[in-house]
Amino acid sequence: MSNAAAKLIAAQLRRKPDSVLGLATGSTPLGIYRELARMHREEGLDFGGVRTFNLDEYYGLAPEHPQSYRYFMDENLLRHVNIDPKNVHIPGGLVKDIEASCSEYEASIGQAGGIDIQLLGIGRDGHIAFNEPGSSLGSRTRLKTLAQETISDNARFFRSLDEVPRFAITMGVGTILESRHIVLLASGVEKSDAVRQALEGPVTSEITASALQLHSTVTAFLDDAAAEKLKRRDYYKYVESMRQVVGQEDL
Ligand code: PGA
Secondary structure, three states: OHHHHHHHHHHHHHHOOOOEEEEOOOOOOHHHHHHHHHHHHHHOOOOOOOEEEEOEEEOOOOOOOOOOHHHHHHHHOHHHOOOOHHHEEOOOOOOOOHHHHHHHHHHHHHHOOOOOEEEEOOOOOOOEOOEOOOOOOOOOOEEEEOOHHHHHHHHHHOOOHHHOOOEEEEOOHHHHHOOOEEEEEEOOHHHHHHHHHHHHOOOEOOEHHHHHHHOOOEEEEEOHHHHOOOOOHHHHHHHHHHHHHHOOOOO
16 A cells, blocks of 8 residues: 555656655554655655645644654654755644644645645544644634544654643635645555545545545555445445556556
């Protein structure tokens, strides 16, 4: 799953060296970042012109906090590739004027020309970024109060439940839907209900990932466990096998 998604990103960077990548944190994209770092090291994959925008950041954590998403990105991808630090954008976890900083974030995505490929994980409750159930499907970058389920899911990264931040700054569903290509990643059986509801359920703010059904270009990379509850699984596999027939193996 990770290698296939990393291949897609590498193809994008070779096609357009100043691509704008939307990046995600969490356990799911770790394999992709490892593979991209390897491609940089061993195959010279060039990040020199790449611009990046991360989906979200915990509100209240300093950049050097080991659980901040800034720290995560530095450790797992950025320090392993030749990206220019001024081209890296991650919402600030300590900003004072939250609204102004969220509008600036949106504006800088626009100034960069929009996001070419946006990576997305999915929460067990169907969230994308920190757009918790009930988030407006037109939402923009803003401060979000985290759902209890997200706080307890993420507690494993902190010493105690009390240390998990209660807020995050996150791109909105509307922001994400403006990306040109969205790559959804999920692995493990614990994601299978969310994946089914996101891809085959009704479009609803209860499962913010279901808004992806409104987008023209979404690629889902799923392992067998995450895909196991999809009703049309056999059809999707058939579609995949038929790509060769129309010469679209690389999509
Ligand atoms: P995970 O998080 O990749 O750590 O499962 C995904 C998410 O909650 O969006």
